[in-house]
Amino acid sequence: MGFHLLQRIGSMQVRSGIAVSPGVVVGPALVLGSENFRIPNKFVSRDAVDVEIVRFNTALNQVCADIEEHEILVGEQLGSQYAAIFSAHLLMAKDPRLLTEVEAMIGEEAYSPEYAVSKVLRGLAEQMQNLGDEYLAERASDVFDLEKRLLRKLLGESREEIGNLTQPVIILAHDLTPGETATLNTEFVIGFATEVGGRTSHTAILAGALEIPAVVGLGRCLAGVSGGETVILDGDHGHVVIDPDEATLKRFRASQEHNNRVRVRLQSLDTVESETQDGQRVYIYGNIEFPEEVTQCINRGADGVGLYRTEFLYLGGNKEPTEEDHYEAYCKVLNACGDLPVVIRTLDIGADKVPARIRDRFADSQNPMLGLRSIRLSLQSTPLFKVQLRAVLRAAVYGDARIMFPLVSSLLEFRQAKMILMDVMEDLEDEGIPFRRDLPVGMMVEVPSAVILAEEFAREVDFFSIGTNDLIQYTLACDRSDPSVANLYRSGDPSILRMIQTVLEAGERNGKTVTVCGQMSSDPRFIPLLLGLGLRQFSASPHSIPRLKEVVRNISIPEAERIAAHACSLDLARDVEHYLLGELGRICPDLVV
Amino acid sequence: MDESVTTRRIVKLAHRNGLHLTPIQLLVKAVSDHSAVVRVHFGGKSANARSAMELMLLGATFGANLDLDASGVDAESALSAAEAVLSATGD
Numbered sequence: 038m039g040f041h042l043l044q045r046i047g048s049m050q051v052r053s054g055i056a057v058s059p060g061v062v063v064g065p066a067l068v069l070g071s072e073n074f075r076i077p078n079k080f081v082s083r084d085a086v087d088v089e090i091v092r093f094n095t096a097l098n099q100v101c102a103d104i105e106e107h108e109i110l111v112g113e114q115l116g117s118q119y120a121a122i123f124s125a126h127l128l129m130a131k132d133p134r135l136l137t138e139v140e141a142m143i144g145e146e147a148y149s150p151e152y153a154v155s156k157v158l159r160g161l162a163e164q165m166q167n168l169g170d171e172y173l174a175e176r177a178s179d180v181f182d183l184e185k186r187l188l189r190k191l192l193g194e195s196r197e198e199i200g201n202l203t204q205p206v207i208i209l210a211h212d213l214t215p216g217e218t219a220t221l222n223t224e225f226v227i228g229f230a231t232e233v234g235g236r237t238s239h240t241a242i243l244a245g246a247l248e249i250p251a252v253v254g255l256g257r258c259l260a261g262v263s264g265g266e267t268v269i270l271d272g273d274h275g276h277v278v279i280d281p282d283e284a285t286l287k288r289f290r291a292s293q294e295h296n297n298r299v300r301v302r303l304q305s306l307d308t309v310e311s312e313t314q315d316g317q318r319v320y321i322y323g324n325i326e327f328p329e330e331v332t333q334c335i336n337r338g339a340d341g342v343g344l345y346r347t348e349f350l351y352l353g354g355n356k357e358p359t360e361e362d363h364y365e366a367y368c369k370v371l372n373a374c375g376d377l378p379v380v381i382r383t384l385d386i387g388a389d390k391v392p393a394r395i396r397d398r399f400a401d402s403q404n405p406m407l408g409l410r411s412i413r414l415s416l417q418s419t420p421l422f423k424v425q426l427r428a429v430l431r432a433a434v435y436g437d438a439r440i441m442f443p444l445v446s447s448l449l450e451f452r453q454a455k456m457i458l459m460d461v462m463e464d465l466e467d468e469g470i471p472f473r474r475d476l477p478v479g480m481m482v483e484v485p486s487a488v489i490l491a492e493e494f495a496r497e498v499d500f501f502s503i504g505t506n507d508l509i510q511y512t513l514a515c516d517r518s519d520p521s522v523a524n525l526y527r528s529g530d531p532s533i534l535r536m537i538q539t540v541l542e543a544g545e546r547n548g549k550t551v552t553v554c555g556q557m558s559s560d561p562r563f564i565p566l567l568l569g570l571g572l573r574q575f576s577a578s579p580h581s582i583p584r585l586k587e588v589v590r591n592i593s594i595p596e597a598e599r600i601a602a603h604a605c606s607l608d609l610a611r612d613v614e615h616y617l618l619g620e621l622g623r624i625c626p627d628l629v630v
Numbered sequence: 631m632d633e634s635v636t637t638r639r640i641v642k643l644a645h646r647n648g649l650h651l652t653p654i655q656l657l658v659k660a661v662s663d664h665s666a667v668v669r670v671h672f673g674g675k676s677a678n679a680r681s682a683m684e685l686m687l688l689g690a691t692f693g694a695n696l697d698l699d700a701s702g703v704d705a706e707s708a709l710s711a712a713e714a715v716l717s718a719t720g721d
Contacts, residue, residue, distance in 0.1 A: 125655070128654070132680075161687070165686060172647070172650055176651070
């Protein structure tokens, strides 16, 4: 019975979402509404309590007066039905519940009026949202509106905005637009989490590019959060802890300090080549999504770009990217890379990242992961595909561009894709447009059929790049975003190791290079194993490059081969991963937390 | 000197849309004209009849039996006013 408004105060709230940008940070929450208000202080001094209550009452009266004024104005201009919106607001503003609760929080606990208003109203809004009544859930927006009005009065001219930060904060928001994300001041914004969004949302991708730890898709959880609460954001595992208890806080702080120490130490590796103890040169490339990320690869001494995802071109804006859009982006990357190779992967839009424009092509797909995606989509939408190929071929004049087709599952698909590429070359030739004819053409190995036929594929491709994320998913028939089977998704599964081995051997026999570009090659644990299996080319997220270098420089090939041999003799994923973690701890103790 | 009375009655909510803003607005207004404290109980929850937000959180739907109590010198007339609002269809 009654209303448990304050139930969350002082109690830890743990939420899990999707980890989209790694790193662990601890800091005060900055909750962003659409107006991006920021609550400067959670508490006021005991002596100031009376003054603060008066300040709150003044603000509340002003808000009521404003609403009344609006009501009259709108009634005159638009009619009484619109004015009624404001009478609802007024009703809430004059609600005695708001007044007594906020006054109690200020008076008894010395909370700041801003914090108290936000806490009380958000608590009420949250309850409305949770009643399961659509109408009431919508009224919650009226409550948020009232909160904004009050905060605007309370904060007055001193209202702080995200562009105006002076101390580190962790941003919590329902959603951040890519524009907002892009303009985050990374000096002060140490992490962010959003209620909505997926792994491939723009915001997620931008977070990775900005290298701000981030978690998205938390689900609705911010209605009761006002800002100022301490937040732990674990961008490695996708957890967000709001108002953590001491023990939790201590644990996270320790791991944060450790990570920072290691990161600083590893910066010294930025200028050195990746070479094993016994002098074997290893190539470490970066995976990028945005042209701007090239800088991060180059700064860390990457040997090039091993995977340039081009989906962002399709996900932005509301129209299909033009050839010039593609061309400009590719030129930017190629110019920044100089002589270093850049592997451009053609459209790899999957079921999880379909823009609205082409969603109808996926209509009624019962099983989108096995449906029309990636190269299949490109082959069925030749005009769309040709636009991209023309741009790659033209841009290739400026650097060492290579082209790669994703999700190839049969030889016919690869041949068809290559044929279209030839068509495009002919067109360009006819039109007298300069392009590069001899650029290497490779494929992603991410479907088991491609592994089984690796030998046949190896005769036709110029290179292989193993996309472990999809390969694991398709081999083990498990969707890693489905929590009920996520435990089956294991990079260390013996079947996966054998598949990688098969591809490496086929590549070796046919003189074709093999790269691993999935998340597995960004994970230091797997580096000794992959080296031992014969892999010499890794493509990883830019931030993991220093750690990869560290492993490579601390191991010799015979040692890696010994580790690989032992790992391949184990028959459970769990044992493999456990063993590899132990070995990593021996080789690079710092990298194991 | 204290002529305060406590009184109670059950009223069936006649508003088709349930206890939404329109009846709440009328109820708050009706009760605010009185000095009595009026509470509305429903589904294990209770709300101050002057608090629009608490009333909304009752989540009372059409036909709900609302348990009203009031205390104060004008408790009886406050309840009558409240009942008049709640038992009207609002159409």
